[in-house]
Amino acid sequence: MLTERQLLILQVIIDDFIESAHPVGSRAIAKKEVIPYSAATIRNEMADLEDLGFLEKTHSSSGRIPSEKGYRYYVDHLISPNILHQEGNVIKHMIQDGFFEFEQIVQMSAEVLSKLTNYTSIILGPEIFETKLKQIQIIPLSVSTAVAILVTNTGHVEHRAFSIPEEIDSSDLEKMVNILNDQLHGVPILQLAEKFNAGIEAMMQKYVSDLNNSYQHLKGAFLQDHPVKLYIGGKSNMLMQPEFNDVDKIRAFYTMIENEDEIVNLLKQSSEGIKVSIGQENDVAAIKDLSLITAAYHLGEGQMGTIALLGPTRMEYRKVISLLSILSNEMTDVLYTRYKDED
Amino acid sequence: MLTERQLLILQVIIDDFIESAHPVGSRAIAKKEVIPYSAATIRNEMADLEDLGFLEKTHSSSGRIPSEKGYRYYVDHLISPNILHQEGNVIKHMIQDGFFEFEQIVQMSAEVLSKLTNYTSIILGPEIFETKLKQIQIIPLSVSTAVAILVTNTGHVEHRAFSIPEEIDSSDLEKMVNILNDQLHGVPILQLAEKFNAGIEAMMQKYVSDLNNSYQHLKGAFLQDHPVKLYIGGKSNMLMQPEFNDVDKIRAFYTMIENEDEIVNLLKQSSEGIKVSIGQENDVAAIKDLSLITAAYHLGEGQMGTIALLGPTRMEYRKVISLLSILSNEMTDVLYTRYKDED
């Protein structure tokens, strides 16, 4: 168990390093106001903290830097979530004001988050599957092409152009759309495929004269993959971090960040609440020298997505955790009141 | 005027440098099969070419690299557009096959282009203003919100959520939409605002009982800015170029490439055909050590947009020019046949 003094010193060292990015030496610590001990005392404590695995040296006569274990302890025990009135208000205003489309909120959030922190923000979702179908439209473009439009209760709009057989007649098309809207209104997007394959085709046959393969086209248009939306903000913020002063590291980072699949997988496993993964704690090899903080946001009961911040292990954990917690709560809030009791 | 031999040597030097990125010396040139002269002769010619401004030295005893004037001469006189059967087919297939929406074509083009070249591709457009309105839809989400959807003849879909006064009744909304579709079908997007402000409001007053401010909301939803769409592919390709072996250059590049406004301005001034801007020839300071190749593509008569490739001045001009020319022709072709005679 760590003594009070050790806790204090560990905290001061980590705070200092997070700010300066330079290994911190005993003299610098001893000079701080909160530290009433001499450099020599600090040196002894630092040596102990190193033995315990919380600190490291970059070389035998350098100052100390936090180890990953040190950061872990810091995150778990040493940071009291500080209140960010300023930033909190920015976020609240942004989210409450004037936006009606989910995607705008999300996109904007990613940008604000990366601006406030100078790290890279990643937002996953909304998981469209948990939203419900509001309405379907088909708009003919020419004799052989049309665009299918699908609107969800969250104001999300998907569209896709598709080809239609020339024979089909516009009143038939209209009938089909009517039947679809009738049958599918309020159905979760997740279950669309199911419903499409269930009774709808048979039902259409009754009303639409020459069904042939137009139903297949239509089905194809609506059952396109709904790709998981990924918003990344502040990719180039990393370039400003001193740990990215090396071209190879930059290359590695950009190679990783542009591989969307990997990132989606990374965030998908995220759980309830706020989760901090420091360096090696990350499963994905490409970010084993970075830290990832994730927070889930919700729509009603179903989890909908994840907000994350990616930065160096030397991260402003306190600030980032506060911001993420504010933002995820706000998003959950807005989403809940806005879309919950409408169908 | 350059002699035949000087032309040959200049060409070989530039080709070599484009490939290797290293200053090329007289010995290396003399060894090439096409060169029947000794290194000493080459040295003399190189000195002359340097005096003429086509070559430069990086330091007094280094090999030569092309000057910007050298590249300019090379582009204007020394490259015969080579035939890229392989890549040309890739592009043709990609564009002709299976895509119905303009944006997909454009996006895909940007990606293919950057993959084929290893430079950064930028595609501007389509200039939505030159396309025509196909249909308008309004889909209520809740008592107080709705989403407005606008479809153009190119299959482009814009949508925006907006708030509606609670009093308005859904049959009125329907009437309004009907009137709008009636009046606005086939109208170029550019003229939408004009039409909206002209007779439409008066006309609506006749049919819709309680118009109050719902028309204003509606107008607002449809007259949103239609932002110029910008597609950038292969941003991180630059990291692989040896001229970006320096963190500062990388920072400068990313700062520039993420400033979309500047890029839009850069490409907007582009003219007919293919245009090559080498280094200092560029108006924008941020790319004065890069080269930019732009090509216009069209829909019918109206110019619609610009495809561009951005790379180091040491660029594979021959390949890039061929690719851009193929791609812009294909795009123009597809767009013309697909959307021209439908309205």
Add this chain to the structure above:
DNA sequence: GTTAGCACTCATTGCTTTCGAGTGCTAATG
């Protein structure tokens, strides 16, 4: 238990030296 003092370590910086690729010039050559 705390601290002052001191020898020791090691990254960083700046200075030389060496090495080699490449040049420019001169003189020889067909």
Add this chain to the structure above:
DNA sequence: CATTAGCACTCGAAAGCAATGAGTGCTAAC
């Protein structure tokens, strides 16, 4: 007279080396 061989010279890059200084660990004194 154009071409080429030969050679001294230049300069960047890499390697070696000493000086500097921030920081440590340890011991002895308070």
